[in-house]
Each structure stands twice: as structure tokens, then as C-alpha cells.
Amino acid sequence: MTTERFVIELCRITGMESDGIYAKGRKNGWLEAEDEISKDRPLTRKNAARIFHMYLLKVLHVNDLDISGAKDLRDLYDCRICANHIAQAYMRGIMNARELKRDGGFLWFDLNGTDDDEEVMAQLSRFSSIADCSLI
């Protein structure tokens, strides 16, 4: 799924008008310039986590959870800039870890990986549930 389609789907499930969304989202601080410039590129998992997290913070004003709960992700600290985004998306159950069975098994997030459309739609659905709750 491209970044653009992801952003449009996010708007759809949250009831936000998607016209001019990059300008609005960047002004509001939950989208970055790279989301607009690279909107046709496949959405990486770390970017999906960033957008989910920043939407929670900036639009829904949902406070962060303590990052410790994501320490079971082996690659959490590979991403010093987006560690918190990943942790929040993971701990809230929006995005799942990948489980590897090598060396007895461990969890990792796969920062630069991508998800298929079905999985991204499932993430958006889970995000929608949280967004609905935050508005109550």
C-alpha cells in the first residue's frame, strides 16, 4: 500500500476530510514532508507506526504509554528516531510484531518491511477502535 492510500484510508476511517490532507496534516504535525513527497512509495512499517502514533498524539490527544512494554521487540533500539512510534503502535495492539523462530524464537518489528493491503486494513481497523474510544 502506498503512503497516499494509507493516509486516505486513515482519513476515511476517522471521518476526516482528505482533501488537502498533506497541508493540514503537516501543519498539525502528524504528517511529514516526506509523506507528501514520497506519497507513491510503499508504506514502510516504521512510517505507518509514525503516522499512527502522531495522529494519536496530535489529533486525538492520546497520551503515550511507557515504552518499556515494547522491549521484547529485538529491533526496537535499531530505530532511535522512531522507537517511540513503534512502541506506541505495538503496545496499543495496532501493529503486530513479527515472530521469528530462529534461536528459539523472538519478536521483532521489521522497521523497513512492508505489510500487504489486508494487514494494513486490519491495522487501520484496530486503530479505528482506539480512535473511537478516545473520542468517548
Next chain:
Amino acid sequence: MISGMDGPSPINGSNLRFDSFGDALFAKKPRLPAMGWNSWNAFGSGNTEELTGAMVLKIKELELDKLGYRYIVLDDGCYCPERDGGHLRSDTVKFPSGFKAMADLIHSHGLKFGMYNDIGTRLCSGAEVGIYGHEETDCEDYIKWEIDFLKVDNCYYMWDNATFADPQNAKYSYAPNIKSIEIDGMSHEASKADITGTRAEIKNGIATFIGTFDGTAPDHTPIGLRSSELIFGIVAEEKCTKDLHVTYASGAEEGTGQWLQVAIEDNIFFDGLLPPTKSNDSFEVSPAIKIELHEGSNKLRIMNHRRQENTLLSYSKIRRGLEAAGDRDIVFSICEWGKTQPQDWGHKVGDSWRILNDITFQVGSDGNPGTAKWEDDYTTSITSQYNKAVIMDEFAGLDKGWNDPDMLVIGMDGINDIMCRSHMAMWCMLNAPLMLGLDLRRVSKGGALYNIIANKDLIALDQDPLGIQAKRIFTTISCANPDKEYIRDNKRTDVLLKPLANGDIALGFFNLDQEDKSYNISIDIDMLVRASGDKITNKGSFQNAGSFRIKDLLTGAECEFTEKSFSSGILSPCDCKVIRITPLP
């Protein structure tokens, strides 16, 4: 395609080599640790022109500039993620007026302007505007924008397995696994060679991990030789040229690489990639490498110092670009997170060097102060940074630069006022750069946060013109060398000693534990003088003093007394006591 993307640049000359790390490279201006405000901990990627302007006004309103906080640094997130005709430009939404306008605003208030970049191809945020291959152009632009400070990060670096870089870049950072070498038909087994340092080891007859410790995480001490070489003693009856063949297996992972350096003493005969082998345990014989032996005993070094040398080379290109600023004074802040042991080489190019990965990953945003911790098993806590910095005093100084345990987290959630106060006191005792990382609109004159960050007596320690980082002279955990041993167990109290320019000393007692300490630590004058080594030049003044004037730098209380020992008192969890001692006749 940027030139030089197909492999690390050749290193010409010897002044960037491991063997020359102790030598100067550029003229060095003695400079005390930088003080200011950096956008990252406060606002993360969400910093804007409006927010920065508000911070400038608050610094003036609070008169923090008069205390030394003068640098206003835009961290990651301020650039447009694409170059414009090869040039950097600002994010059009966050900084619509551009960087020169930002610089002018900051300078108009008598403050100094700092910016950020990255030695890799991208910034950590992902923006494809890293300085690699653009050093000259970017430095010209920075000089045009009249920057006074440049912080340079280490993400997306091509020649190491740095953050976001290809993990297989480790092939550049380590030598292959070595089974043996052969000269003149004579085989020499690796298992019988000597290993320098503690990084490499012999495993089942194979030498592995020939390279440099990765210092990004808090796992390893910064003290001692952080790199390993494999050393063969080769005797030659006369000066001669020989073919060397190495039996090796290459890899592309931490510990086993593909890049080999071969030297006889300090003459390097090979510095490059060997052909890849099928796997890291599939051994092959290398093409011939010509070496020159001298008569007698030769020290043949099998090594790979490129992890450090490549990074130093990259930072030196930027430093060289900044030289064009002439009289304009630009502070250069190295931020490669301690990965390549910058305490060895940072002084050659920079004014400070980060010693670990970030102090927090939960940075703030407008309206959210972010979260920090007192302790953590990774780098993300005050004590994680302190525990490493506190034994690195010998690497710092006016003629070198400063260990940087990252920006202050004072004002973030997750830490109380006592922790913040101790954090400030630690950083000042350690001569760390003091970069505020909070939304200054939350600070009011006389308030708790203000009183911590505006403690003139503590700042005077950090900015003391003698420029000597405190030394740990005692800790309650049993150890033979408190100034050298890397201790990560926080159930302890440390005692730090810092000589000052006017002949005073500062003595700090730090309870790192999150529990009360029932004991009272006393340090008598003889121990204090003995532990200071050659750092105190007026030892006689202390040993022969009739009395001492003592100032508690946290409470401001002053007294004079004749006893010749100094006590911690009972310290509550995470608390500290820092006193300034003046000997009186």
C-alpha cells in the same frame, strides 16, 4: 549517484589512521562545553519556526543567556526531505522563512544559531539530505546561513552497520575470520598469534572479531584498548619483499567482515576488501599481498580499524568544510553515539562527542513534555549515560573536547525534581555540554525547573576555565579503581572530585539508588588529595589549611569549619550533595 558510494574512500596520509589517533589534525580552539537549547528532546521532529522563536524569547525573558545558554540548535526534522539543485533547504511548512531568517532572528537577540546533519546519506528522520558526498556544498551553505554550531549524526552511514544502514555494512567494520597466514611457503596459525585488546578471540583455532567494539549500547567499557589486532612475529634474515597469503572466511555481520588491513609495524601494505567467501566458515586463500620485511623481527599486523577511520574521515571532511568560515567560530558536535569509540579520535575534529545512543526515545512534542527515566538497562536513562561518562574523564579537556552524555532531560515526565537536580549536578561535574531539552514556556523565574537549570554555582563547575572533568574517587560498590571501572549497578553512592581554576575543589556525593541510603560517607583531606593524583596543583593549600570554607551548591548554604573531612550526610533516593571547598590559611 554520489561519487564514492561503491566503498569507503581511500585514506591518504597517516593522520587519519588508528596509529595517529593521538595526534592533532586541525588547529584546536580551547572551548568550554557548549550551553544552549536543542529542539530534539522538547519537540522531536515537530519543531517549527514559531516554536523556536518562542524559545528564543523565553531564553531572553528568563535571562538564561546571561547564565551561558546561548546556542539555539535546530535538530532533526527541520529540512525539506529533498535537495533543491543539490542544496539543503528548510521544510516549507515548519520553517517557511528559511534558515537564514532563523539565524537572523536568533542573532538579533544576541544568541547563537545551531543546525544538524548526518554523515550518512539520510538524516535519522529519513529525509534524503544527509551530508555524505555534499560536505563542501553543505558547509558553504551553513557558513552562508551564519551557523555557530553544527551537530552531525550517524544514521544511514554506508560503511558501518549504523542505525538504518544496511546491517551487512559490518563487512567494512571487521576483518574476516582468520585461520592462518602463509609467507614463503611457511604457514603461521592464527591460534598461535598474539591478540591485542579484548575484542578478538580465538575460537576453534580461528581468530574472529578482529575490529572495534560497537559502543552504541551500554554493554562495554570505554576504557582500555577497544580494538583488536592479530599479531604475528615474522623473522627475516634481510630486508626483502614477500607474498603474503591469508586463509580466511568472510562475512557481513558484527564480528566477521570482509575488509582487511595488513601492516608491518606502522607501514600498511593492504587496506581493502578481500574476495567474499561462500560463508563465514568456508575458508579460502587470499590473492598474494606484497609485504616488505626488514631485517630481524617484524610485527605483522592483521587488523581492521576502518570502523573508526571511516567515521573519522567523514567527520574530518565536514570539519574541513567548516574551516572556510575563517574567523567565524563554529562548534562541531559529533553525534555518532559512541559507536566507533570517539573518545579515541573525536578530539581531532570535534568539540564534543556523544558517548552512547540517546538518553530518551520518548521525546516530547508541542504540549507533551516527553518521558525520561532515572535508570534503564539500555542507554535511555540518566544513570545509563552517567555510568559511562563518569569514567571517561581522561579523554576530556580544554585541549581535546568533551564527553557528551546527551542533552538534558530536565522537565520531562518520568523523573522527579530530585532526579532532575542530580542530573544537572552530574552533567556539570562531568563537564558535559548543557543543552536544555524542554519547552521553555513551562519555565518561570524562581520556579522549580528554573532553579535547577539556572543554578549558577553548578554551571560555574561546568564552565570552570580549568576545564577538568570530575574524577570518581570512591564508590560504595567494591572496586579497585573507581575512576576506571565501568559499574552499571546503581545500588551505590559515588564520590566525584573536580579541581577548579581558582584552587578550590568541588566534591560531589551521588546516591544513584532509588532507595534511601542510611550511611554517611566521609572523605578526609588526605584521601582527597591522594585520590586527586596530579589534578590538584595546590595540594599543600589543602593539606596545610587551617580551615575550609564550604558552599553547598544545591542549597547555597555556606559555612567555615576546621574539620579535615567532608561528609555526604544521609542522601535520599537519587539525591546528591555537591560542595565547593576553599582552603583557608
